[in-house]
Amino acid sequence: MALIRVEHVDKSFASRHGSISIMQNISFEVKDSDFVAIVGPSGCGKSTLLRLIQGLDHPTAGSIFFQDQKVDTVCSQMAMVFQSFALYPWLTVAQNVSFGLEALGWASERIGAQVERYISVTGLDGFQEAYPRELSGGMRQRVGLARALAVEPAVLLMDEPFSALDPLTAESLREEVLQLWRDPQLPPDAVLLVSHNIEEAIQLADRVIVLSRRPGQILAQVEVELPRPRDRKSAAFYDLTDRVYSLITEGGTSAPRSRLPDAPPAAG
Amino acid sequence: MPTTFPKCNPTEMMGLLVLLNNHKGSEDVALLADDLDLEIDEIFPALEFAEVLQLVKVVEGRVTFTDLGRKLVAVSIRDRKAIIREQLRKTTLFRTLLRALESAPEHALSDEDLGQIISLTTTPSDEAVQNIVNWGRYADLIRYDSSEQRIVLTRRSTGGKSGPGPSHPPSPPGDAEEGSRPSPRNSTHTAPETELRTASLAHVLG
Numbered sequence: 001m002a003l004i005r006v007e008h009v010d011k012s013f014a015s016r017h018g019s020i021s022i023m024q025n026i027s028f029e030v031k032d033s034d035f036v037a038i039v040g041p042s043g044c045g046k047s048t049l050l051r052l053i054q055g056l057d058h059p060t061a062g063s064i065f066f067q068d069q070k071v072d073t074v075c076s077q078m079a080m081v082f083q084s085f086a087l088y089p090w091l092t093v094a095q096n097v098s099f100g101l102e103a104l105g106w107a108s109e110r111i112g113a114q115v116e117r118y119i120s121v122t123g124l125d126g127f128q129e130a131y132p133r134e135l136s137g138g139m140r141q142r143v144g145l146a147r148a149l150a151v152e153p154a155v156l157l158m159d160e161p162f163s164a165l166d167p168l169t170a171e172s173l174r175e176e177v178l179q180l181w182r183d184p185q186l187p188p189d190a191v192l193l194v195s196h197n198i199e200e201a202i203q204l205a206d207r208v209i210v211l212s213r214r215p216g217q218i219l220a221q222v223e224v225e226l227p228r229p230r231d232r233k234s235a236a237f238y239d240l241t242d243r244v245y246s247l248i249t250e251g252g253t254s255a256p257r258s259r260l261p262d263a264p265p266a267a268g
Numbered sequence: 269m270p271t272t273f274p275k276c277n278p279t280e281m282m283g284l285l286v287l288l289n290n291h292k293g294s295e296d297v298a299l300l301a302d303d304l305d306l307e308i309d310e311i312f313p314a315l316e317f318a319e320v321l322q323l324v325k326v327v328e329g330r331v332t333f334t335d336l337g338r339k340l341v342a343v344s345i346r347d348r349k350a351i352i353r354e355q356l357r358k359t360t361l362f363r364t365l366l367r368a369l370e371s372a373p374e375h376a377l378s379d380e381d382l383g384q385i386i387s388l389t390t391t392p393s394d395e396a397v398q399n400i401v402n403w404g405r406y407a408d409l410i411r412y413d414s415s416e417q418r419i420v421l422t423r424r425s426t427g428g429k430s431g432p433g434p435s436h437p438p439s440p441p442g443d444a445e446e447g448s449r450p451s452p453r454n455s456t457h458t459a460p461e462t463e464l465r466t467a468s469l470a471h472v473l474g
Contacts, residue, residue, distance in 0.1 A: 132413060142279075167304040168314055231290055232303055
């Protein structure tokens with residue numbers, strides 16, 4: 001059964017000169033145990049799409065369903081990990097992780113054990129009492145991950161989660177996210193990742209949804225059947241990367257480009 | 269030149285090991301760096317400390333997993349910590365630090381105390397102190413009290429002859445072995461030598 005169904009979604013925003021269409025006619029599904037990546041150039045509505053899926057914003061037309069229920073308010077079965085980590089600097093690691101559980105109204109005696117479990121599975125043991133400023137970027141994003149997983153979401157939504165990290169740290173965290181996703185004892189069941197980095201998408205996902213430039217439309221859904229861990233230098237990997245690049249650069253409305261536009265600015 | 273001080277954080281080193289695993293566990297150092305569009309010197313700190321922890325060995329510019337390194341990448345995030353903890357305990361740096369903590373009042377040391385300990389072999393800097401604290405915390409060997417800026421021994425590691433014994437100055441980390449340790453870039457030393465060195469250190473440190 002599909003966990004998420006996105007059906008003919010349009011999104012536009014009003015401006016002084018009329019409405020601006022961000023995305024048009026987006027339809028796809030995320031099934032149980034899928035790892036799906038969405039790639040596309042800046043401004044194609046990737047992050048907006050994640051917000052719509054979680055119910056933080058509403059489509060202008062079309063519908064989004066979670067387990068056949070229409071998403072019209074924030075869906076507690078999904079949790080988001082952000083590029084900027086979005087931690088509260090005045091709270092410790094443990095307090096940041098428990099924050100979401102408190103907001104969901106968990107009983108305080110259940111919160112402690114839950115926080116401990118997710119601090120442990122994300123490798124944060126020893127940092128419970130640390131404040132975000134004491135942590136490296138990689139450790140901060142682990143807190144973001146622990147906070148998201150602590151609510152035991154069916155779907156983990158990740159919005160450019162590795163783009164503010166140095167390359168080695170990003171490599172480590174990508175592998176850890178795969179490990180958590182594959183562990184049947186742990187959430188999430190499915191991951192929906194937004195990335196401007198095509199190699200990263202192909203390295204991680206089973207399926208890559210390729211969006212065009214604004215207004216974002218689905219150009220293709222590319223299946224990735226390479227065994228993990230995936231060798232970025234292999235011919236098969238290179239072919240897939242090339243195919244996705246070509247789709248984006250030739251599928252847009254203006255002249256072909258050899259590279260995607262720059263990454264969104266990294267958070268400080 | 270002191271080489272056993274971490275110049276990377278644990279996540280960066282794990283990143284290097286994950287990368288090496290993507291390359292089937294053995295790769296030319298330059299090609300490994302190139303995979304992430306990095307220069308060799310940018311992966312060097314991670315490579316160096318992975319070698320100190322006996323997780324990889326570098327021979328003639330090629331980096332290869334040790335058995336332990338291969339095991340590390342195969343186990344869960346949680347279990348990796350236990351391996352790192354045991355390997356850190358074997359380093360001169362952490363042997364010295366843990367001994368100092370065991371002998372210190374309340375099993376606690378200030379940032380300055382830690383700076384003093386490492387100043388015997390390197391110029392103490394905030395970055396050096398922070399890296400060491402980071403590794404110690406990651407491995408759950410120490411805790412850090414940020415309000416008082418002091419390092420505290422994690423209860424688990426208070427084994428053996430801890431307690432209010434006679435307080436003697438900690439042994440300086442690094443001795444002869446620090447200076448003679450070859451740089452991993454052109455290193456040809458192998459794991460048995462490293463173990464030998466660790467064994468002789470155990471003797472030195474009692």
